[in-house]
Structure formats: C-alpha cells, structure tokens
Amino acid sequence: MIHIHLADQYKSGSSLIHGLDPRIKIIGTILFIVAATVLPFGAWLPYALLWLGSLAVALLSRLGWSYALKRSFVALPFALAAITLPFTIVGQPIAQIGSLTISAEGSVRFLSILIKSWVSVQIAMMLPATTRFADLLWAMRELRIPKPLVGIVSFMYRYLFVFADEALRLLRARAARSATIDNKGGGSLWWRGKIAGGMVGNLTLRAFERSERIYDAMISRGFQDEIKILAPPRLTNHDLIILFVWIIYLASVLLIRFI
Amino acid sequence: MHYSPAPLHIPDGFLSAAVAIVGWALAIAAIAYALRQTRGQLGGKQIPLMGVLAAFIFAAQSINVPVGGGTSGHLLGGVLAAIILGPWAAVLIMASVVGVQAILFQDGGITALGFNIINMGVITAFTGHFVYQQLKKILGDSRNSMLIAGAVGGWLSMMIGAVAAGIELAISGTSPLNVAVPAMAIVHAVLGIIEAVITVGALAFIYSARRDLLAIGESAPAQTSAAWVGVGLALALVVAAFSPLASPDPDGLEKVAAQYNFLNKAAAPLYNLLPNYTIPFIANEVVGGILAVALGTLIVFSVVFLIGRAQKRANA
Numbered sequence: 117m118i119h120i121h122l123a124d125q126y127k128s129g130s131s132l133i134h135g136l137d138p139r140i141k142i143i144g145t146i147l148f149i150v151a152a153t154v155l156p157f158g159a160w161l162p163y164a165l166l167w168l169g170s171l172a173v174a175l176l177s178r179l180g181w182s183y184a185l186k187r188s189f190v191a192l193p194f195a196l197a198a199i200t201l202p203f204t205i206v207g208q209p210i211a212q213i214g215s216l217t218i219s220a221e222g223s224v225r226f227l228s229i230l231i232k233s234w235v236s237v238q239i240a241m242m243l244p245a246t247t248r249f250a251d252l253l254w255a256m257r258e259l260r261i262p263k264p265l266v267g268i269v270s271f272m273y274r275y276l277f278v279f280a281d282e283a284l285r286l287l288r289a290r291a292a293r294s295a296t297i298d299n300k301g302g303g304s305l306w307w308r309g310k311i312a313g314g315m316v317g318n319l320t321l322r323a324f325e326r327s328e329r330i331y332d333a334m335i336s337r338g339f340q341d342e343i344k345i346l347a348p349p350r351l352t353n354h355d356l357i358i359l360f361v362w363i364i365y366l367a368s369v370l371l372i373r374f375i
Numbered sequence: 376m377h378y379s380p381a382p383l384h385i386p387d388g389f390l391s392a393a394v395a396i397v398g399w400a401l402a403i404a405a406i407a408y409a410l411r412q413t414r415g416q417l418g419g420k421q422i423p424l425m426g427v428l429a430a431f432i433f434a435a436q437s438i439n440v441p442v443g444g445g446t447s448g449h450l451l452g453g454v455l456a457a458i459i460l461g462p463w464a465a466v467l468i469m470a471s472v473v474g475v476q477a478i479l480f481q482d483g484g485i486t487a488l489g490f491n492i493i494n495m496g497v498i499t500a501f502t503g504h505f506v507y508q509q510l511k512k513i514l515g516d517s518r519n520s521m522l523i524a525g526a527v528g529g530w531l532s533m534m535i536g537a538v539a540a541g542i543e544l545a546i547s548g549t550s551p552l553n554v555a556v557p558a559m560a561i562v563h564a565v566l567g568i569i570e571a572v573i574t575v576g577a578l579a580f581i582y583s584a585r586r587d588l589l590a591i592g593e594s595a596p597a598q599t600s601a602a603w604v605g606v607g608l609a610l611a612l613v614v615a616a617f618s619p620l621a622s623p624d625p626d627g628l629e630k631v632a633a634q635y636n637f638l639n640k641a642a643a644p645l646y647n648l649l650p651n652y653t654i655p656f657i658a659n660e661v662v663g664g665i666l667a668v669a670l671g672t673l674i675v676f677s678v679v680f681l682i683g684r685a686q687k688r689a690n691a
Contacts (some may be wrong), residue, residue, distance in 0.1 A: 126476060126477050133552060138464040145485070149484070149486055151389050151390070151685075152387065152388065153387065153395060153486045187481070190480075191481065195384075195543055196548045197549060197550050197558075198389065199582065200551065201549070201551075204551045204554065208518055217381060223531055225548070230388070231517050232387065233387055233388030233484070234388075235388075236386070236388055236486075237481045238482050239677070240387070240484070240485060241481050242479060244479045252478070262406075262407070262413065264410050264422055264469075267426065268422055268425045268426045268429060269426070269443075271422060272426045272427075272429035272430045272433070273430075275426065275427050275430035276424070276430045276475070279430045280437065282434065282439075283434040283437050285434065286438065287396075287437070288437065297681035305440070306572060308441060309440050309569065309572030309573055309576060310579070312438050312449075312576060313577045313578075314579070314580045316455070316573055316576065316577040316580075317576065317577035317579070317580025317616075318441075319438070319583055320435075320459065321580075321581065322431075323427050323430070324427075324428075324588060327424045327426075327427035327428065327553055331419070331420050331424070335419075339419070340613050355619055
C-alpha cells in the first residue's frame with residue numbers, strides 16, 4: 117500500500133555501478149555535486165559534460181537513461197525561488213514584458229541554477245538506486261560519521277516503513293469516516309487540524325511505546341549502549357581506479373571552464 | 376502514501392559554494408554538540424529512541440490536513456519533537472529526517488543539506504522550544520497555556536526557519552533579498568498555521584493520554600544554553616538580514632540593492648523602509664505587509680524573551 121515515492125529506492129542489479137564500493141560511490145557523488153556547485157553561472161559546455169557524466173552512470177548501472185530522467189524534475193518546483201532573477205539582475209535587456217525588463221545576465225543565472233540543480237539530482241538519485249541502504253550506512257560509518265548518528269539513522273530506516281504503514285492506516289481510517297462531495301469535506305480548518313493533530317499525537321505514543329519495547333529487546337540480547345559494525349571489506353584496486361578516473365573527469369570539466 | 380515535499384527543502388544548485396560550506400559547518404557543530412547532550416540525557420536509549428522518533432516524524436509528515444480545493448498541508452515536526460524531548464534531541468531527530476529525505480528521495484540537496492538541517496532542524500527546534508517554554512512561564516501551568524505556547528512556538532518556528540532560508544538564498548545570489556524573504560515569509564505564514572494547529576492537536580492528545588511524556592522535554596538538558604542559542608539565532612537573523620548592505624562585493628545583491636535604491640532607503644529611518652519598498656510586480660502594501668510580518672516575528676520573539684527573563688528574575 118506504500119506510495120511509490122516512499123518505497124525502497126534500491127533497484128537490484130549487477131552492474132559496474134552496483135558493484136562499486138559504497139564508500140567510493142558516496143565520495144564520487146559528493147565530488148560531482150560539489151563540482152556542479154562551484155561551476156560559475158553560464159558555463160554551458162561544462163554543464164553539458166556533467167550531464168553526459170550522469171547519463172553515463174545511468175547507462176553503466178543498467179537502469180537506463182530514462183530512469184534518472186523520469187525523476188529528475190523533483191527539485192523543479194523550487195525553481196520558483198529563483199524565478200525573479202531575469203527581472204531583478206541588471207544587465208543587457210533582451211525582452212520587455214509590460215514594465216518588466218528581462219536581462220540577459222539574469223536569464224543566464226536563472227538557467228544556470230536550474231541546470232546545476234537538475235544535473236545534481238540525476239547523479240544523487242543513482243546512489244540509493246544502486247546501493248542497499250545498509251551498505252550506505254556502513255559506508256557512512258567508515259567515512260567517520262559519528263557512530264550514534266549512524267545508529268539513529270539505521271533505526272530510523274528500519275522503522276520508517278513500519279510507521280509509514282501505521283500512518284497509512286490512520287489516514288485510511290480517517291478517509292473511511294469522512295464523506296466528501298466534490299472534494300469538499302465537513303468541519304472547519306481548525307477542526308480538521310485538530311483531527312490530524314490527534315492522529316499525530318496517537319502516532320507519537322505508538323512510537324514511544326515501540327521504542328521502549330525495542331530497547332528492552334536489545335538489552336535482553338546483550339546490547340551494551342553501542343552499535344557494533346562488522347569489519348569492512350578492503351577497497352580493491354578496481355574501485356580506486358574508477359574513483360581516480362571519476363576525479364580526472366570532474367577535474368577536466370572544471371579546468372575547461374577555468375583555463 | 377502521499378509524500379509532499381515542504382518548500383523549505385533547498386535543492387542542490389540553489390546555494391553558492393561559500394554559503395553551502397557555512398551551512399555544513401554550522402550543522403556539523405550543532406549535531407556534534409547535540410550528540411553529546413543527548414548521550415547524557417538518554418544514555419543507552421539514545422539510539423533506539425531517537426531512531427524510532429525520527430521514523431515517526433517522517434511518517435507524521437504524511438498526515439495531511441485538507442485545506443480545501445484538493446490541496447493540503449502537513450506537519451514539519453521540529454517543534455513537536457523539541458517540546459517532547461528537548462531541543463538537542465530534536466536537532467538529531469530532524470537532522471536524521473532531513474538527511475534521509477535528501478539521500479533517499481532527493482528531497483533537498485547534498486550541498487544544501489547543511490542549511491536544510493539548520494533551517495528545519497536547529498532553528499525550528501530551538502525557536503519552537505524556546506518560545507514554548509517562555510510562554511508557559513508567562514501563562515502559567517495549565518493545559519490551555521501549554522496549547523497556546525505550542526501554537527505560537529509552532530508558527531514562529533516555521534516563520535523563522537523560512538526567513539532564514541530566504542536569507543541564505545539571497546546571499547547565494549539565487550533570489551534578491553527583497554523578494555526571497557517576503558516570499559518565504561508569506562508562504563510559511565500560512566504553512567505555519569497548519570504546523571501550529573497540528574502541533575496543538577498532538578499536544579492535546581498526548582496531554583490527555585500520557586501526560587508524563589511531556590515532562591521529558593521539560594527536564595531536557597541545557598535549558599539555559601537553549602535559551603542562549605535562541606537569542607543567538609534571533610541576533611544572527613537580524614545581522615544576516617542587514618549584512619548584504621555592508622557587503623564589499625559589488626556583485627549580485629548590491630546591484631539589486633542599488634537598482635531598488637535599497638541603500639538610500641536603508642539609511643532612512645526604519646519606518647520609512649517598509650512603506651517605500653518597491654519591487655516591480657508586487658504592490659507596495661503587500662511587500663510592506665510581509666516584511667512587517669517578518670519584523671513583527673522578531674519583535675514578538677524578543678518581547679517574549681524579555682518578559683520571560685523578567686519573570687524568571689522575579690521568581691528568583
């Protein structure tokens with residue numbers, strides 16, 4: 117019953133990307149997004165090269181180019197935040213709408229922000245799609261993210277879908293009790309809010325009580341206030357070579373712009 | 376399950392590299408300190424309790440309030456977490472929620488994650504918790520005062536988090552300050568009401584079913600340091616809002632500022648600043664009104680703090 121959006125993002129497969137060490141994938145993803153961030157506005161050729169890179173990763177993962185493309189517009193609504201730029205940045209006027217002047221500089225900046233964001237999303241979604249979350253958590257720990265934080269996130273992930281289902285049952289129960297005609301239900305906004313608030317309060321208590329049970333179960337199995345993680349597999353030369361190639365690629369994308 | 380992203384999740388590309396680095400530094404410092412504080416508060420329960428509550432906040436964000444016309448609003452949850460477990464615990468819970476949303480669902484960017492954690496985790500938790508505690512001191516220890524304090528805390532936390540996001544976008548050159556801040560403020564003035572109503576509903580439910588849980592947040596560590604963080608955040612906000620005026624960088628913001636005669640107006644008394652504000656396609660009164668809301672937020676915040684201080688001194 118879970119909405120597609122909340123389902124596990126991992127798409128199992130055997131490909132070059134799936135087989136990479138998760139640490140390498142995390143570092144590679146961050147480097148790519150940092151490269152996209154530091155590129156100046158209007159660097160069209162480097163943008164295109166970055167997009168080709170994200171496309172190459174999508175193809176190498178055998179998820180296909182359409183996979184990344186389909187969900188790449190998730191950040192697009194946020195473009196609203198930058199939409200005034202073409203009007204507010206002073207520069208070469210290129211068009212006139214009423215009393216508003218669209219400047220070339222402003223349009224360049226607006227498009228650049230959009231492209232940077234769009235490319236970053238395409239590479240970011242490959243990480244959970246090709247890596248099991250457990251492996252990501254393990255890699256985070258290896259990359260020196262504090263143990264308790266990784267522990268909290270791993271518990272969160274473990275119970276994410278449990279609580280999503282609980283919330284879903286609450287929502288279904290509310291829907292079953294509430295008749296609507298033409299999308300119009302009864303009650304004031306205040307009343308509806310109180311009902312939703314009651315559902316959240318209900319969920320709070322379930323969460324608390326469940327966490328007590330979980331902690332007791334952990335204690336009875338010998339938990340000593342610390343999460344232990346099995347010894348890491350070693351990085352292979354193969355992984356390191358791929359990271360090296362990736363860094364060379366990103367460096368040349370940046371060099372093209374800055375030389 | 377319908378999962379609707381809140382407009383506070385800044386994607387990659389919308390924050391400049393320098394701003395992103397500052398955000399990461401702030402977020403890492405806040406998380407590191409929160410880990411130490413909650414370890415002392417919760418001991419071995421720290422990991423399972425926070426993990427389960429993070430999963431709960433994530434799920435609770437899907438419980439929507441139909442607003443009408445097919446649209447609906449939902450909870451962010453930072454304030455609720457802060458009221459139940461104290462601000463430092465809420466920082467960890469919200470950091471986990473925001474982090475997982477970024478990694479798994481690309482809801483919010485990786486470079487922007489630092490400031491997303493600050494806006495949605497640290498600021499909401501601290502302003503909400505701080506206002507809640509201070510108002511409860513003023514209004515007395517009753518069910519209604521708790522609910523009112525929760526409502527005001529919920530609304531203000533959204534407003535301040537949103538204004539902070541607007542300022543970050545403006546400093547990054549993604550949107551002019553006089554557009555970003557009012558736009559974020561007006562959207563979140565509405566979303567803040569939903570946050571407030573759901574928080575109140577949840578508090579009322581917990582109050583009648585298990586009042587003992589609400590005592591955990593009361594005795595959470597670092598009450599005074601939490602208050603100072605609240606004050607610091609408010610100050611930082613004021614400074615950040617006006618720092619672009621002093622920026623030596625002639626690019627971006629200052630160009631915009633020059634274009635709108637912002638510098639001249641800033642030199643004029645403050646009451647002149649608001650009515651004279653103009654941007655091309657929004658009527659004067661609207662922008663003035665929104666900025667007034669943002670300023671009013673800060674003023675209410677300061678007043679609440681001062682009264683709380685006075686009250687505390689009187690009690691001592």
